[in-house]
Amino acid sequence: MAAAPAVLEMRSITKEFPGVKALDNVSLTVRLGEIHAICGENGAGKSTLMKVLSGVYPHGTYEGEIYYQGELVEFKDIRSSEHVGIVIIHQELALIPELSIMENIFLGNEVRGRFGIDWGETRRRAEELIARVGLRASPDSLIKNIGVGQQQLVEIARALSKNVRLLILDEPTAALNEDDSEHLLDLLRGLRSKGLTSIMISHKLNEIEEIADSITIIRDGHTVETLDVRAGEINEDRIIRGMVGRSLSSRFPEHEPKIGETFFEVKDWRVEHPEVPGRLVCKDSTFHVRRGEIVGFAGIMGAGRTELARSIFGRSYGRFLSGTITMDGKEISMPDVLSAIKHRVAYVSEDRKALGLNLLDTIQETVISANLPRVSKHSVIDDDRSYLAAEEYRKSLNIKTPTVKEGVSKLSGGNQQKVLLAKWMFTEPDLLILDEPTRGIDVGAKYEIYGLIQRLADSGKGVVVISSELPELMGLCDRIYTVFEGRVTGEIRGADATQEELMRLMTGTGLARAR
Amino acid sequence: MSSIRQFGMGLALIVLILFFQITTGGDVLTSTNVQNLIIGNSYILILAIGMVLVIIAGHIDLSVGSVAAVTGIIVALAIRDWGIPWWLGVLLGLGVGAVIGAWQGFWVAYVGIPGFITTLAGMMLFRGANQWIGQSNSVPVPQGLQDFGAGYLPEWGPNTQLNNSTLLLGILVAVWIVYSEVRRRRAAIRLGIAPPSTRAAVTRVVVSIVVIGYVTYLFGSGRYGTSFPIPGIILLIVAVVYHFIASKTAEGRHVYAVGGNRAAAALSGVNIRRTNFLVMMNMSVLAALAGMIFVGRATSSGPADGTGWELDAIAAVFIGGAAVSGGVGTVLGSVIGGLVMAVLNNGLQLSGVGSDKTQVIKGLVLLVAVAFDVYSKSQGRPSIIGKIFPSRKGRETGTTPGLEEPRPEVPVADGATAAQG
Ligand SMILES: Nc1ncnc2c1ncn2[C@@H]1O[C@H](COP(=O)(O)OP(=O)(O)OP(=O)(O)O)[C@@H](O)[C@H]1O
Ligand SMILES: [Mg+2]
Numbered sequence: 001m002a003a004a005p006a007v008l009e010m011r012s013i014t015k016e017f018p019g020v021k022a023l024d025n026v027s028l029t030v031r032l033g034e035i036h037a038i039c040g041e042n043g044a045g046k047s048t049l050m051k052v053l054s055g056v057y058p059h060g061t062y063e064g065e066i067y068y069q070g071e072l073v074e075f076k077d078i079r080s081s082e083h084v085g086i087v088i089i090h091q092e093l094a095l096i097p098e099l100s101i102m103e104n105i106f107l108g109n110e111v112r113g114r115f116g117i118d119w120g121e122t123r124r125r126a127e128e129l130i131a132r133v134g135l136r137a138s139p140d141s142l143i144k145n146i147g148v149g150q151q152q153l154v155e156i157a158r159a160l161s162k163n164v165r166l167l168i169l170d171e172p173t174a175a176l177n178e179d180d181s182e183h184l185l186d187l188l189r190g191l192r193s194k195g196l197t198s199i200m201i202s203h204k205l206n207e208i209e210e211i212a213d214s215i216t217i218i219r220d221g222h223t224v225e226t227l228d229v230r231a232g233e234i235n236e237d238r239i240i241r242g243m244v245g246r247s248l249s250s251r252f253p254e255h256e257p258k259i260g261e262t263f264f265e266v267k268d269w270r271v272e273h274p275e276v277p278g279r280l281v282c283k284d285s286t287f288h289v290r291r292g293e294i295v296g297f298a299g300i301m302g303a304g305r306t307e308l309a310r311s312i313f314g315r316s317y318g319r320f321l322s323g324t325i326t327m328d329g330k331e332i333s334m335p336d337v338l339s340a341i342k343h344r345v346a347y348v349s350e351d352r353k354a355l356g357l358n359l360l361d362t363i364q365e366t367v368i369s370a371n372l373p374r375v376s377k378h379s380v381i382d383d384d385r386s387y388l389a390a391e392e393y394r395k396s397l398n399i400k401t402p403t404v405k406e407g408v409s410k411l412s413g414g415n416q417q418k419v420l421l422a423k424w425m426f427t428e429p430d431l432l433i434l435d436e437p438t439r440g441i442d443v444g445a446k447y448e449i450y451g452l453i454q455r456l457a458d459s460g461k462g463v464v465v466i467s468s469e470l471p472e473l474m475g476l477c478d479r480i481y482t483v484f485e486g487r488v489t490g491e492i493r494g495a496d497a498t499q500e501e502l503m504r505l506m507t508g509t510g511l512a513r514a515r
Numbered sequence: 516m517s518s519i520r521q522f523g524m525g526l527a528l529i530v531l532i533l534f535f536q537i538t539t540g541g542d543v544l545t546s547t548n549v550q551n552l553i554i555g556n557s558y559i560l561i562l563a564i565g566m567v568l569v570i571i572a573g574h575i576d577l578s579v580g581s582v583a584a585v586t587g588i589i590v591a592l593a594i595r596d597w598g599i600p601w602w603l604g605v606l607l608g609l610g611v612g613a614v615i616g617a618w619q620g621f622w623v624a625y626v627g628i629p630g631f632i633t634t635l636a637g638m639m640l641f642r643g644a645n646q647w648i649g650q651s652n653s654v655p656v657p658q659g660l661q662d663f664g665a666g667y668l669p670e671w672g673p674n675t676q677l678n679n680s681t682l683l684l685g686i687l688v689a690v691w692i693v694y695s696e697v698r699r700r701r702a703a704i705r706l707g708i709a710p711p712s713t714r715a716a717v718t719r720v721v722v723s724i725v726v727i728g729y730v731t732y733l734f735g736s737g738r739y740g741t742s743f744p745i746p747g748i749i750l751l752i753v754a755v756v757y758h759f760i761a762s763k764t765a766e767g768r769h770v771y772a773v774g775g776n777r778a779a780a781a782l783s784g785v786n787i788r789r790t791n792f793l794v795m796m797n798m799s800v801l802a803a804l805a806g807m808i809f810v811g812r813a814t815s816s817g818p819a820d821g822t823g824w825e826l827d828a829i830a831a832v833f834i835g836g837a838a839v840s841g842g843v844g845t846v847l848g849s850v851i852g853g854l855v856m857a858v859l860n861n862g863l864q865l866s867g868v869g870s871d872k873t874q875v876i877k878g879l880v881l882l883v884a885v886a887f888d889v890y891s892k893s894q895g896r897p898s899i900i901g902k903i904f905p906s907r908k909g910r911e912t913g914t915t916p917g918l919e920e921p922r923p924e925v926p927v928a929d930g931a932t933a934a935q936g
Pocket of ligand 1: 017018020021022040041042043044045046047048049091400401409410411412413414415440442
């Protein structure tokens with residue numbers, strides 16, 4: 001394997017944005033037919049490097065050279081890199097929700113017949129690609145109606161349709177559950193055995209350990225090292241040491257929970273799907289949260305955890321049918337988001353681009369946006385107080401940015417996630433609902449965020465964590481509920497939870513016993 | 516829309532003025548001409564201020580000209596037939612604007628009809644109403660309203676060779692500029708941020724004061740009895756108030772939030788309907804105000820008042836840096852954008868260019884201004900002006916071109932979206 005020739009060489013790449021040197025003399029060598037992983041902390045420059053490679057940042061906007069298949073290449077846009085077989089799948093998926101799978105696969109690359117698009121041929125090829133990536137959906141399904149895991153497969157099918165030779169995946173599994181991730185990794189292995197070279201960015205180090213042939217580590221815009229996985233023992237700790245410069249003794253901070261009494265209780269919560277009358281997304285869900293407690297919600301994609309959380313948070317999802325919420329012994333009603341915020345409930349969405357952030361805002365504007373009164377006097381926003389508030393979170397969450405006046409769209413994915421967390425912590429919630437809070441966040445920052453969650457809990461608040469990563473739930477939560485098809489199917493103490501037991505309850509096989 | 520860009524726009528405006536000043540042999544910067552320029556354009560600028568909020572929220576309002584016209588005729592008739600004083604007429608007119616605005620806001624915010632359609636209907640509806648109510652006649656208005664639309668400030672006090680009201684106004688503005696610079700520095704020091712360099716600050720203040728001084732002289736040194744015009748003062752007040760609302764209040768932030776990402780705004784506790792309603796309603800109130808200023812200037816209300824105003828206002832807003840997709844734009848930018856159009860009109864007219872060619876040139880300027888904007892955003896480089904006038908405040912927009920940062924396009928009804936979990 002080590003003898004395989006280099007297919008790609010990026011030499012001394014330097015890329016500057018106004019005020020930030022995102023890449024400083026970075027080099028990367030990728031060998032033919034391998035899966036090459038890129039690791040690094042949030043804001044290290046991974047996505048930027050891949051954007052340079054794929055022509056998103058065209059030749060001339062960066063310094064350094066790119067050699068592809070032995071030749072110096074200077075891409076002027078994405079099309080020119082695709083022309084030679086380099087295809088990038090971005091951190092944020094770029095599919096069109098209102099179009100079908102088939103249309104998305106061939107968008108911008110339509111199969112032309114004598115009279116416009118040849119739909120017969122398009123369908124035939126789409127079906128072939130769908131089968132190749134192992135997608136179980138009809139070519140006519142609309143993107144908005146399929147899950148994220150399947151959308152990721154559509155992106156790969158799209159790449160394959162362009163005769164990809166070098167596939168770049170920027171955090172492909174960040175939004176996927178374990179099954180979908182496993183499927184995706186299998187697919188990549190299969191493609192590798194057929195000779196496809198890929199570059200993959202991920203914060204899920206176990207996956208990297210499992211699949212990568214070599215690993216390049218980037219820190220603060222510099223290349224730290226390239227590890228050859230086949231040559232020697234590479235484990236997660238080794239990667240972390242490269243990424244953060246020291247070992248991380250444990251993934252979760254030491255924590256002694258200080259659990260008080262129940263203060264938030266949901267009983268017999270029934271919610272109907274917003275578009276399909278009669279279909280229940282929450283079926284008599286009942287749960288409670290105690291002060292100082294971190295409560296997890298486990299479930300497979302589509303189990304209804306997000307729906308449950310959002311229907312509680314100001315009824316912002318679905319149609320409320322019945323059920324009660326009791327807070328501090330009093331029954332409360334939260335018919336809209338504003339009243340939920342007033343009752344000091346906060347919900348951090350899993351979908352930061354669509355539901356979390358206004359990408360046109362600055363960091364400062366985002367942080368204060370859900371609680372303007374806190375920095376206003378006579379309903380006039382005090383710029384100074386807003387600035388100080390944002391500064392505080394920049395420091396405590398270690399948000400990588402030259403200033404909080406920077407636009408959030410200019411932050412790296414993980415740093416955007418931190419800004420979103422800051423926005424909701426700024427509402428000083430008593431109950432904080434976190435939906436996939438560490439999606440796209442690096443190991444070091446995860447540790448910090450866990451610490452933050454624990455400190456919030458210790459100050460007497462309740463925290464609800466929805467996560468698709470079972471180890472995260474088991475390491476962090478004092479109690480875990482499992483959800484299956486809109487029903488709460490079980491409740492386990494965090495210390496007692498095992499992956500098998502959780503899986504059993506999450507997939508409905510334990511239903512009979514739990515009910 | 517960054518403040519850098521605003522300075523860039525301001526600079527472009529000055530260059531444009533100087534250009535015409537030279538080519539016309541000094542006809543642009545005369546007291547009479549600038550007074551007329553303000554009187555003749557203040558109502559469009561007021562419309563632009565309302566329009567920028569509508570556009571930031573992601574809508575458009577095509578009905579402003581018709582709303583202005585129907586308000587004008589109602590006020591003119593009320594003053595003539597019911598004998599109410601002119602100022603009561605103005606209040607009545609603002610009320611009419613509020614009612615019309617509530618009507619349009621209702622359809623947009625609570626029924627969910629796009630602003631384009633609602634106000635296209637409104638455009639016909641209120642144009643028709645104007646001609647119906649006034650039976651397509653011209654109705655004259657009294658002196659009070661004429662002063663409101665085209666009058667001047669009084670002369671008083673010692674002879675300073677200038678109109679003293681204008682002089683006072685100039686001094687107040689200069690004091691305010693110095694004060695806000697000092698305040699900005701104090702705030703920076705208090706927060707432990709490096710304040711802008713003393714040199715830059717002093718340069719900025721000196722340049723601003725010289726400009727203000729010159730403008731004061733220009734407006735104040737006209738023939739006896741003229742000054743900075745009253746509609747200009749109304750415009751100034753409206754601009755300051757709305758700049759403040761847009762940048763410093765929760766309501767203002769909500770407008771940006773709704774236009775920037777509706778779903779995220781809904782999940783942050785923003786009342787989307789209320790915001791949309793207020794924005795549409797506000798537009799009609801300002802349209803009513805503009806209509807009354809115009810009627811005052813024209814000395815009567817007629818059946819064709821306000822035709823095509825919506826297009827002028829929209830052009831001003833886009834030249835001023837707003838984005839069609841919403842979420843971006845500033846009040847000051849729109850005012851500058853409107854002034855660019857006004858100066859262009861005026862300068863071409865003084866140069867003897869016919870209205871046919873003027874239209875062509877204005878169209879091209881609109882296109883080039885926005886194209887330049889798009890281009891410089893895609894480059895993401897700070898301009899030279901940005902280095903001279905660094906600013907701590909101001910909205911920075913995402914400069915990333917479409918592909919890398921797809922704009923969220925999530926349909927929401929009241930904040931509800933499909934979700935998976
Ligand atoms: N368009 C931009 N304008 C200004 N700065 C930018 C821009 N894009 C990225 N940056 C900065 O460049 C640095 C590297 O960002 P990049 O997105 O490459 O990080 P990343 O390694 O992919 O991080 P993550 O793991 O969080 O996705 C960050 O500090 C970021 O703020
Ligand atoms: Mg990234």
